[in-house]
Amino acid sequence: MKITQERFVHEFKKRLAEKFALDVKDAAPIELYQTLVSVVKSGYSEIWRNTWKSYVKNDQKQVYYFSIEFLPGRLLKSNLLNMGWYDVVDKGLKQMGLSLDKISESEVDMALGNGGLGRLASCFMDALASDGLPGNGNGIRYKYGLFKQKFVDGYQIELPNEWLTDGNNWAVARKSKAVDVLMGGQVHLIDNGKYLEAIYEGADVIKAVPYDTGIVGYRNDHVNTMRLWDAQIPASEEVKYPTIEDRRRVEDLTSVLYPDDSNYEGRILRLKQEYFFTSAGIQSITRHYKKYDRPLNEISEHIAIHINDTHPAMCVAEFMRILLDKEHMDWDEAWQQTVKTMSYTNHTIMAEALEKWPVEMLAKVQPRILQIIQEIDRRYALELEGKKDHDFIERTRIIKDGMVKMAHLAIIGSHSTNGVAKLHTELLENDVLRDFYELYPERFNNKTNGITVRRWLQVANPELAKTIDQAIGTAWRFDAKKLHELKNHVGDKKLLEKIGKAKLDNKKKLAAFIKEDTGIEVSPHAIFDVQIKRLHAYKRQLLNLLHIVKLYLDLKDDPNRDVEPRVFIFGAKAAPSYHYAKAIIKCINEVANMINNDKTINDKLKVVFLENYGVSLAEKIIPAADVGEQISTATKEASGTSNMKLMLNGALTVATLDGANIEIKDYVGEDNIFIFGLTKDEVLEYEKNHHYRAAEYYDNDPVIKRVLDAFVDGTIPNIEVEGHEIYDSLLRVNDEYFVLRDFASYVQVQEAVSEAYKDKQNWNKMCLVNIANAGYFSADDTVEKYAKEIWNIKPNATEMKGKAKDVY
Ligand code: NBG
Structure with a gap:
């Protein structure tokens, strides 16, 4: 319009x-x-x-992106921008x-995810639409999004996130497109003479109702759909659930994101959620496919299904179930179509996230799916007999020791497995999934993550976006790679000054927000040093904290020390049952209290932990960041995406050689990034030989000793319990993530940061180099590679990109 x-x-x-x-x-x-x-x-x-x-008219192949998380954040501004309506x-x-x-600000974030995984899914949704590609999201419409975080006495408190209170204004409920999902009960296979018929007995029927949200492409007259499923009771089953409690049992299925899986009830609910949205999605896809009388043995030429991390891995079995039980295809043909249709992305090598489910639990949730997985597993082992040794087969099969390994199901049942950064894919191929790489080398590939430059620069940082327009025009708004033209302007002092000015303005805004939100006064002229991501031991917020304590103790020794003033800004939620991460939050908050209220250090240091980190808060913090902390233990962070958002906004990265940091370094060059710490090979070597002794670093390095003692000797107040926990985790449990090993190198690189900040012009030049290279991490390009190399889908024939360019 x-x-x-x-x-x-x-x-x-x-x-x-x-x-x-x-x-x-x-x-x-x-x-x-x-x-x-x-x-x-x-x-x-x-x-x-x-x-x-x-899509229907052109009989276009479509991809369905199955993800248990989506983190779209607010949609208002981004839709306005994409429609070309923003200025008007x-x-x-x-x-x-x-x-x-x-x-x-009245829009409540759609926070249906935990972190990087969900945000990536949403960046990909935006990119699919903006590339004009036929792509659909498929997920769960949780009634409560990720919990709302508050700090009380420095502790994280989790409050319900009632994002639907005022209704969700973007989604459209499509009751007519509902499907029934069967769960529980028992299943019998009866040979009726023609085929094996699956008879369900005592199963619960749950009605899955889709809520569709339009995903608007950037100025190309293209709007895709993100479909999220809600669980309801079908009219035919109402008598089965006479009381409110009974009803709630069913409807609770889609109540909360990642129900606490520290107990059995939580785990089984999670598994039910996984089957629920997988089954609902697959049923609606196949139903739609059949509407146009196309042969089912060609279905893989018309649709692609993407399994985003292991949670939707049951897609493989559910697709087989439909082809076998409903369409009566024979096994081999069904399997061929399944493998050709499915593809899988792995998002972490942390063992805790590679899901395994007890056979007994799956039997309870969906006995037919278990049967099919058992059959896939049996045939897999049979096929390898004689070709691979016994150990290999046992290591790689799907069911082992009473557990179903979901990653194995996803790899065996799909034609593509990818990692999310070069190093991550290399680790998958050579280490974590080595056996599978040996078996199916052609299935493995890398797709380094990307971000949508529209939300993270055009919407979040209009000041910088305008400055860039003035230097290189607006073509970068359509093709982010064109940001590299900024490299021709490294010597343009006026531009560098403008970049500095945009940053300062953003810092002033953030400073005002910090004052309003926390009461803490910070100077926009200090270095804004930012670490924003989930709180996890491997991401090492603790290393950052130890460095802060060191700086503070140095200032206590000598308040006149010549230091570049810094404001350390944190944003992070810890999983409700992750005790250690919560102890770190408490310690950061207490250190912040101690430092912010100490007049003797002349405001040279400030520590701000903003509550309730999420997409909208990130949009406020990132444009104001001078330094981005990407300090995970090498090998542990699959990719990271805040590293990309921060560089795009002209923050310089302090980084280990982990995840996509390595590719960032390769683009910007060593002079424009601050690298420290153990490398992948060094970490692997330590892990293999077990010769790391954290206590030696404490014994031999007086700085480390002094900093760690501050956690247990009363220097930092109010952390009697948590201080000891952290102290013990480093010294007695031997510091799983090599915090002490990397400490000296971290301190050194931080000194280099302070030194570099003194020369503003050169600093701004480094910022410019980072911005110029950030376009290489555009989700538009990443998704284009998925489209070509994995999904085999093509953009809509009448792409509007060129047209839109003219009207801009
Ligand atoms: C996360 C990784 C990040 C990565 C995102 C997106 C999960 C399971 N994994 O490093 O930890 O950037 O996925 O790929 O959330």
Whole structure:
């Protein structure tokens, strides 16, 4: 829909009157927000319909991206930008005395994920649409998103995140597209003379209702769908659930994201969720496919199904179930189609995340799926007999010692397995999944992660985006790689100054937010040093904290020390049952209290831990960051994506040679990044030979000793329990993540950071080099590679990209 300022204002007022019987001046922010959403939605609804129709008309191959997490964040600004409406709406709202920024704050983040995995899925959704590719999301519509984090006395408290209180304004419920998912009970296979019929007895029938959200492509008249499933009770089954409690048992299936799986009940609920959204998705895909009378033995030429991490691995078995039980295909043909249709991404080598389910549990949740997995496993072992030795088969089979290994199911049942950064894929091939790589070398490939430059630069950092436009024009807004043209401007002092100015303005804004949110006063002229990600031992927020304590103790010794003032900013949630991570949060908060209230250090150090880290908070922090901390133990972080977002916004990275940091270093060059710490080979060597002795570092390095003692000798107040826990984890449990081993090297590189910051012009030049290279991590390009090399899907024939360029 073509929009002008006048038309927008007219439409907005009309809808506000219709919806709420209000004038602009009487409307509350949430009413303004809901009105704006309805205008925006109507602006793309026709394109949404047409996009879908064109897929059908052109019989286009589509990909379905199955992910147990999606973290879209707020959609308002990003939709406006992608539709090309941003400026018109911004001005129209101003004309009515309103502010887009303020209205946008009324939108509750759609926080249906934990961290990198979910955010990547959402960046990919945006990129699929912006590339004009036929791609659909498939996930769960949790009633409660990731918990809301509060700090009380420095401790993390988890509150429910009721994101649906005001309804979700973007999604459309499509009750007519509901499907039934069967769970529990028993199954019998009966030979009816023609085929084996699966008879279910005592199974629960759950109605899966899809909620569709339009995913608007960037200025290309293309809108895809993210489909999230809700669990309800089918009318036919209502009598089975007479009480509210009974009903709740069913509806709770989609209540919370990652129910606490520290107990049996939590684990079984999680497994049910996995089957629920997998089955609902596969059923709706096959139902749609059949509508057009296409032969099922060609289905892999028309659809691709992507298994995002192991949670949707049951796709393999569910797809087989439909082809075998419903379509009566023979096993070999069904298997061939399944393997050709499925592809899988691994997102971590941490053993805890490679899911395994007890056979007994799967039998309870879906006995037919267990049967099919057992048969896949049996045939797998049979086929390898005589070709591979016994140990190999036992190591790689799907079911072993009463456990079902979901990663093995995903690899054996798909034609592609990829890692998410070069190093990660190399580790999969040579170490974690070595056997499978030996068996199926052609299935393995790397797809380094990417981010959507639209949200993370154009929306989050309009100041910098404009500065870039002035230097190199606007083509980068369509093709992020073009940011590399900035490299021709490294000597442009005016531009460097402008980049510095944009950063300073963003820091002032963040400083104001910090003051309002926490009461802490920080100077925008200090270095803003940022670590934002999930709290996990391997990500080593603790290393950052030890360094902060060192700097503080140095200042206590000599308050006049010449140090570059720094503000350390943290954002992180810890899993509710992850005790150690919560102890680290408590310690960071207590160190922050101690430092921020100590007048003797003349504001040279500040520590700010912002509550409730999520996509929207990240959009405030990242544009203001000078330094990004990417300090995981080498080999442990599969890729990282905040590293990409931060560099894109002109932050310099302090990094170990881990995940995508290595590729960042290769692009920007060693002079424009701060590398420290053990390498992959050194870490692997330590892990193999067990000759690391953390205590030696404590005994031999007086700085380490002094810093660690501060955790247990009362120097840092209020951490009697947590301080000891951390001290013990490093010295008695021998420091699993080599924090002490990397400490000296970390301190050294941080000194180099402080030194570099003194020369502002050179610092800004380094920022520019980082921005210029960040376009190589655009999700648009990453997704294009998935499309070509894995899914074999093509953009819509009448791509609008070129056209949109002209109107910009
Ligand atoms: C995470 C990795 C990150 C990676 C994201 C996206 C999981 C299971 N894995 O390093 O830890 O960037 O996935 O690939 O959340």
